Amino acid sequence: MAAFAWSPLRALMKKAGAEIVSRAAVDKLMDYLEEYAKTLTGCALDIAKHSGRKKVTATDILLSIDNRQKMKIAISLI
């Protein structure tokens, strides 16, 4: 099962100004968002475990978003 439904994502793209969009564009964005959500969750889970918790909190998510942006920058500088 896909994590995100097609029509609501298409509606969001329209709200962002994209009136005409190929089906493949919506599919591509959906795939990317799903992968990104999985990666961020994995990072948040690591942060939670490191803090001695089993429960992932909102601040774990926020920190993983922040960390991931910093890591991208660091990798690009290697």
Added chain:
Amino acid sequence: MAAFAWSPLRALMKKAGAEIVSRAAVDKLMDYLEEYAKTLTGCALDIAKHSGRKKVTATDILLSIDNRQKMKIAISLI
């Protein structure tokens, strides 16, 4: 209306290994993904317009993902 439904995102987080997750963590991830999707769509729309098209394609989405990562790096170096 939210672009992404709560339960499928929660299921995706579980699939990524997060067994116990606060409601706020799911909400936070959802908000972030929605904002990110809007931004990426806006970038893709600009790319489509620049190419003289009204239709946003999958390659516009791919290029906007790639561009956005490069821009983040550039901003961090200012």
